[in-house]
Amino acid sequence: MTRPLRIAMFVGSFPVVSETFIVRQITGLIDLGHAVDIYADSRAETGAPIHPEIAKYRLLERTTFMELPPETAPFEMPVWPITGRTWPPGSASSIHNSLRVARAVPKFFRCLWKAPRLAFQVLDGQEFGYQAASLSALLRLATLCRRPRRYDVLHAHFGPVGNSFRFARELWDAPLIVSFHGYDFSTVPRKEGARVYQKLFATADAVTVNSDYTRRQVETLGCPAARLHKLPVGLDPDAFPFRERALKPGEPVRILTVARLTEIKGHAFVVRAVAKLRRLRGDVRYEIAGDGPLRKELEHLVAELGLRDAVRFHGACDSGEVQRLIAEAHLFVLMSKATRRARDWCCRKRRPRVCRSSPQPTARCRRDLCRTNPAFWFPNGM
Numbered sequence: 295m296t297r298p299l300r301i302a303m304f305v306g307s308f309p310v311v312s313e314t315f316i317v318r319q320i321t322g323l324i325d326l327g328h329a330v331d332i333y334a335d336s337r338a339e340t341g342a343p344i345h346p347e348i349a350k351y352r353l354l355e356r357t358t359f360m361e362l363p364p365e366t367a368p369f370e371m372p373v374w375p376i377t378g379r380t381w382p383p384g385s386a387s388s389i390h391n392s393l394r395v396a397r398a399v400p401k402f403f404r405c406l407w408k409a410p411r412l413a414f415q416v417l418d419g420q421e422f423g424y425q426a427a428s429l430s431a432l433l434r435l436a437t438l439c440r441r442p443r444r445y446d447v448l449h450a451h452f453g454p455v456g457n458s459f460r461f462a463r464e465l466w467d468a469p470l471i472v473s474f475h476g477y478d479f480s481t482v483p484r485k486e487g488a489r490v491y492q493k494l495f496a497t498a499d500a501v502t503v504n505s506d507y508t509r510r511q512v513e514t515l516g517c518p519a520a521r522l523h524k525l526p527v528g529l530d531p532d533a534f535p536f537r538e539r540a541l542k543p544g545e546p547v548r549i550l551t552v553a554r555l556t557e558i559k560g561h562a563f564v565v566r567a568v569a570k571l572r573r574l575r576g577d578v579r580y581e582i583a584g585d586g587p588l589r590k591e592l593e594h595l596v597a598e599l600g601l602r603d604a605v606r607f608h609g610a611c612d613s614g615e616v617q618r619l620i621a622e623a624h625l626f627v628l629m630s631k632a633t634r635r636a637r638d639w640c641c642r643k644r645r646p647r648v649c650r651s652s653p654q655p656t657a658r659c660r661r662d663l664c665r666t667n668p669a670f671w672f673p674n675g676m
Contacts, residue, residue: 318530411464593607
């Protein structure tokens with residue numbers, strides 16, 4: 295196919311600073327001449343950093359937000375019994391369920407006019423489960439019914455997003471691709487059951503995974519092997535030019551981690567390792583780019599270990615800031631650990647390793663690292 299494609303991209307929140315790979319895919323497709331529309335469940339948090347590409351490519355102008363009331367999404371609170379009331383978490387007041395239903399009636403008739411079969415399907419608990427009970431599936435369908443578009447490809451990032459919008463395949467009569475990335479094949483099935491994607495796998499035309507491990511996990515969840523395609527997340531190496539790292543006299547060793555502050559990322563292990571390393575090496579600095587639910591806990595650990603002058607929390611960073619931090623760092627550390635809540639995330643625990651060699655790794659060192667951990671990559675000449 296040589297003509298430009300018309301592509302609908304489905305995401306959860308948009309734009310999310312940690313989902314750089316989605317932004318890069320969208321801008322890459324636009325650069326190739328394709329037309330991309332974005333459909334998002336919710337807007338990013340007010341004040342959160344965003345990548346400069348969002349403004350450069352005017353991506354928000356391409357985005358249709360579902361504008362769902364909080365009791366519908368993300369909380370997915372049922373409207374039954376219709377005589378009862380719903381009290382969304384954090385709300386100062388409740389809302390009567392009959393009012394929620396009344397507000398949804400005009401949208402149901404819009405769906406009935408545009409897609410009669412789907413109008414009833416999104417209210418069927420056997421098809422859409424709690425999303426039928428909360429009316430979120432109906433409200434999403436109603437929003438898409440207002441967009442009488444024709445697309446060549448529909449692409450949903452993350453399994454739950456694909457589940458929420460799988461009706462779009464029939465609505466717009468276009469092939470649906472769903473990409474799995476991480477929590478969607480580990481955390482979600484534990485919470486919602488191993489058959490959570492049964493309907494999605496029966497609907498999607500193709501499912502992409504980012505590694506062989508992800509392939510095995512998604513296949514275990516019921517995805518037909520013939521529909522699975524390995525598609526590693528790409529990166530433009532020109533955006534991160536190689537620079538030989540060498541310590542200048544009196545310069546501290548700068549260690550960097552870029553990751554959300556969650557338990558599975560294992561920041562606490564690195565913080566404790568830095569405390570030990572400072573006793574051996576002296577001036578070591580640890581820079582952490584990312585934010586998340588464990589920030590206060592990690593800050594407390596840093597204070598407890600007496601590392602306030604050595605560890606810096608940068609919070610969520612856009613791509614430009616991440617590039618700057620990488621350029622200034624001597625070492626990049628990306629730890630991960632299995633947790634009681636995420637045993638099936640990793641096949642085994644890994645411990646951080648320090649390569650005690652010269653700044654120029656030997657051929658044997660490069661070979662051993664690449665064999666034991668494919669994530670290591672050495673540019674030509676190193």
